[in-house]
Amino acid sequence: MKTLTSSLRSLERLLIGPEVASFEEVRHWTRQLLDTRLRVASSLLALQPFLPFDVEKANNLLDLINPICVDAAEAVDSAKRYVGPSDSVRAAAERWDSSYAGEGGGEIWRTAFKVPSDPVDQRGDFRPEWVLQHYAYRNTELLDLVIPHLQSLGVPFVTDPLAAVSIVGWVIGSEDPVLAYISMRSAVDYSLRSDPHLYRRIATELESKEPALRRSRDSARRALAISTSSDESAETRAAALAEAYKRILEGPFRQNSWAVFCLIDGELTSPPTLFELRQRLGSKGGLLREIAEEVVIPDLRNGEAHETWRWDGFAEEFVTERGRISLVKVSAAVAIADSFARGCEAGFAAVRSLDIQNDVLRLPDPSEAGRMASWRRAQAFFGTNRLHLVDARLNARDASIRLESLATTDINPCFQALILSRRLIPEISTFSVSTSRELRPVITVSAEALDATMPIWELAVSSIDQMPLSTFLPANFDARRRIEPASVAARSAAWIAVDDSVDAVDGSPAIWGPSTVTLIDARLQIVEMAIDQTMQHVEMPNSRLASVSSSVRALRAWLAQPPEPNRKSLESHSALQLLRHQWAHWGPVPRHPLVVDDQRPLAPQRQPGLRARPETGRYSTI
Numbered sequence: 212m213k214t215l216t217s218s219l220r221s222l223e224r225l226l227i228g229p230e231v232a233s234f235e236e237v238r239h240w241t242r243q244l245l246d247t248r249l250r251v252a253s254s255l256l257a258l259q260p261f262l263p264f265d266v267e268k269a270n271n272l273l274d275l276i277n278p279i280c281v282d283a284a285e286a287v288d289s290a291k292r293y294v295g296p297s298d299s300v301r302a303a304a305e306r307w308d309s310s311y312a313g314e315g316g317g318e319i320w321r322t323a324f325k326v327p328s329d330p331v332d333q334r335g336d337f338r339p340e341w342v343l344q345h346y347a348y349r350n351t352e353l354l355d356l357v358i359p360h361l362q363s364l365g366v367p368f369v370t371d372p373l374a375a376v377s378i379v380g381w382v383i384g385s386e387d388p389v390l391a392y393i394s395m396r397s398a399v400d401y402s403l404r405s406d407p408h409l410y411r412r413i414a415t416e417l418e419s420k421e422p423a424l425r426r427s428r429d430s431a432r433r434a435l436a437i438s439t440s441s442d443e444s445a446e447t448r449a450a451a452l453a454e455a456y457k458r459i460l461e462g463p464f465r466q467n468s469w470a471v472f473c474l475i476d477g478e479l480t481s482p483p484t485l486f487e488l489r490q491r492l493g494s495k496g497g498l499l500r501e502i503a504e505e506v507v508i509p510d511l512r513n514g515e516a517h518e519t520w521r522w523d524g525f526a527e528e529f530v531t532e533r534g535r536i537s538l539v540k541v542s543a544a545v546a547i548a549d550s551f552a553r554g555c556e557a558g559f560a561a562v563r564s565l566d567i568q569n570d571v572l573r574l575p576d577p578s579e580a581g582r583m584a585s586w587r588r589a590q591a592f593f594g595t596n597r598l599h600l601v602d603a604r605l606n607a608r609d610a611s612i613r614l615e616s617l618a619t620t621d622i623n624p625c626f627q628a629l630i631l632s633r634r635l636i637p638e639i640s641t642f643s644v645s646t647s648r649e650l651r652p653v654i655t656v657s658a659e660a661l662d663a664t665m666p667i668w669e670l671a672v673s674s675i676d677q678m679p680l681s682t683f684l685p686a687n688f689d690a691r692r693r694i695e696p697a698s699v700a701a702r703s704a705a706w707i708a709v710d711d712s713v714d715a716v717d718g719s720p721a722i723w724g725p726s727t728v729t730l731i732d733a734r735l736q737i738v739e740m741a742i743d744q745t746m747q748h749v750e751m752p753n754s755r756l757a758s759v760s761s762s763v764r765a766l767r768a769w770l771a772q773p774p775e776p777n778r779k780s781l782e783s784h785s786a787l788q789l790l791r792h793q794w795a796h797w798g799p800v801p802r803h804p805l806v807v808d809d810q811r812p813l814a815p816q817r818q819p820g821l822r823a824r825p826e827t828g829r830y831s832t833i
Contacts, residue, residue: 215254215389219304222247222276226295228283237287244283248276250501254389272303319383325356330380332601334432337380339373339587340594343833347597364392366399366561373583373591373833374564378557386546391554397498398467398558401474412479413470414563420466421584422606427462431455435545446522449538453529456508456545457515460485463552464506468492471555472499485509506548511536574669575833577635583833589632591833596624601647605632608640617646617653622802625654626683630668633661653805660689663744667737674733677819680802681711684741685748687803695804697750704745705755706798711738712763713794716778716787718818723777730821732770739763759793762786 225244229236255269279295286293320329330341346353350372357375364382369375378395385391402410437443437451469482475495483491485507492503510531514520520531529536566581575592577585586605593600599615610632617625629642642661643652663685671682680687684704691700715734719727742760746753765786770776781787 215251216304216308218247218250218254219300219307222251222279223297223300223304226279226293226297226300228286228293228295230292241283241287245280246496248280251276253393268307272307275299275303320380323360323379323383324376331384334436336432337377337384338600339376339380340591340600342376342380343372343591343594344597344599347595361561365396366558367403367565369561369564370569371564371567371582371833373588374560377583377587378561381553381557385550385553387550390547390550391557393498394467394471394502394551394554395558395561398471398555399562401471402559402562405474406477409477409479410474410562413473414559416479417466417470417559418584424462424466425586427458431458431462431549434458445524445527449522449527449529452538452541452545453511453515453520456541456548457512459545459548459552460506460512463556464548467552467555467559468499468502470559475499485512502547502551506544506551508536508541508544510534511541574672575631575634577637585635588833589628589635592631592635593628595833596628597621598624598628605636605639608638610636610639610642611652612642612644614644614646616648617644617806619802619806622687622806623678623680623683626656626664626686627668627678629654629656629686630661630664630683633658633665654690654803655693656686656690660686660748663748667741667744670740671737672822674822675730675737675819676822677817679711679714679734679737679819681708681738681741684708685745688745688748691804701749701753702755702797703800703804705753705759706794706800707802708738708742708756708759708763709790709794709797710799712759712766712790713787714818716781719778721778723775725775726821728770728776730819732767733821734819735763735767735770739767755793755797759790762790 222244225240225247229240252273255272275296282295283293320326320331324330324342324345326342326345330338330345332338343353353372354375357372357379358369360379361369361375364378366378369378382388382391382395402414405413431454434451434455438448438455440448443451465482465485465488469488472492472495473479482488486509489503489507489509492499492507494500510533511520511529514529514531520529522528523530523535526535527538529538529541560583564581568580573579575588582588583591586603589605590600590603593603593612593614598617598621601613601615602611603613604611612629612632614621614625625644629644632642633639637658640658642654642656642658644654645652664683667682667684668678671678684707687707688700688704691703695703712735715731715738719731739760742756742763746756746760749756763786766781766784769781769784769786
């Protein structure tokens with residue numbers, strides 16, 4: 212909306228033409244008039260995907276501005292100075308501005324994603340993993356909601372749920388969603404029309420800059436928080452705004468605007484200095500020129516970098532070596548630059564997702580083409596496991612994750628999210644999980660323990676549709692032995708293995724068919740592998756784990772023998788009887804010693820079933 216009203220006000224200023232005596236002035240004015248009229252029409256088209264959009268009102272505006280160009284041409288032909296309907300254009304700008312006043316805020320999130328609260332944290336960051344958390348285990352419902360938004364925005368066919376949610380969120384959450392939409396479409400269109408080899412090189416360059424751009428945004432966000440704080444002085448707020456401007460301009464805006472420029476120019480070169488950047492972007496005309504003129508303020512950036520500007524608190528202006536710059540202009544530049552960059556990032560994410568090989572089934576991998584950045588995927592997997600991620604510091608060997616809460620039923624999902632994080636960020640050595648209620652880590656697990664858990668999880672996720680607790684036995688044992696004696700941790704691990712083994716039988720129907728036998732064997736195979744992997748990390752030989760392993764092997768061997776096994780005959784098997792005795796005398800034990808259940812009523816636990824193998828990898832992961 213800001214883009215439209217800004218264009219209308221620019222048009223209003225052009226409605227008194229120059230004297231016709233100067234050909235150059237008339238030609239320059241005519242070009243500005245036509246460009247501005249085109250920007251108004253483009254802004255109206257850009258508004259169409261957003262609700263509410265008043266078609267009749269838009270047509271009335273076009274009926275107002277279209278005759279302006281005709282009347283201006285007639286005035287030039289008649290050698291008369293053109294004077295247009297300034298009052299009408301000004302009134303139109305005010306009407307459009309007021310009609311969208313108050314729109315956005317929290318309502319836009321709840322409308323777009325149908326969530327009970329805003330998926331935005333205290334810093335103002337959109338959190339796509341919170342949307343994924345709300346729709347955990349309801350992927351189809353989420354896609355049914357998001358795909359129409361993507362179609363409305365006109366982006367390519369996106370099959371990655373994280374990318375889909377992020378694209379929508381980045382656009383609608385921008386300070387100027389319409390500008391973000393326009394820049395997104397520009398990034399998409401130029402990417403798809405450019406030489407494929409050039410696009411690959413530019414995309415690779417942007418991906419390599421992602422960590423630096425993330426740092427720029429974090430710094431800008433902290434500065435913006437200070438710039439709007441009523442606890443700070445006006446001069447401190449102004450200094451923080453200047454810092455945020457520099458971070459956004461030098462980081463996301465510079466990299467994304469230059470990427471679009473290179474796509475248009477047909478050649479990849481390094482981003483130039485800001486002064487040259489403004490000139491080069493301006494040379495392409497259209498959106499890049501308009502944005503560059505609004506956003507790039509070399510005097511302020513240089514003054515901030517070289518500590519040469521001062522603050523005039525009386526006039527509320529930045530005073531640089533070359534002149535004065537209003538606070539309003541800098542605030543607008545920050546909003547425009549950030550919205551433009553967000554839109555470009557959404558567009559590039561959409562195009563990048565086209566590289567996902569949907570015909571190949573694969574588990575999450577950091578080198579997988581077309582996916583979002585690994586840290587985004589790692590955070591998203593906490594959401595898909597129905598965990599509310601407050602904060603994650605994944606750019607360190609000892610990673611720390613803070614969840615809103617962690618109940619007994621969250622233990623399995625938490626270990627699964629850690630497994631996935633380990634797959635995506637293999638540089639991490641240790642993961643520590645805390646909660647908002649408890650400052651000390653509740654779960655700490657090493658990368659080695661997660662690696663030992665990995666083959667068990669891979670077996671389980673490919674064979675059954677719900678993870679038994681023993682799937683994560685090596686990780687659970689590693690986490691437990693950090694807070695209780697190793698012998699106690701091993702005893703607890705043995706009982707968990709016993710519990711899963713007995714549950715595989717007790718959860719089966721009275722009458723077995725071939726699929727029941729296959730399911731029981733699959734679950735026992737998971738327990739068997741889990742014990743083997745755990746025993747490699749137990750410092751001393753453990754008779755309890757060895758006994759459970761022996762019983763499970765005996766049961767699997769019996770299941771494989773003819774005639775077809777049945778539950779009644781299995782009940783008399785000595786191995787099962789021993790497991791039942793151990794279950795009664797060794798436990799029960801908590802799933803984790805530091806996780807105290809919050810007394811929420813437990814939903815009935817569905818027994819795991821055999822996993823139906825999907826035909827394609829489409830929509831299967833993030």
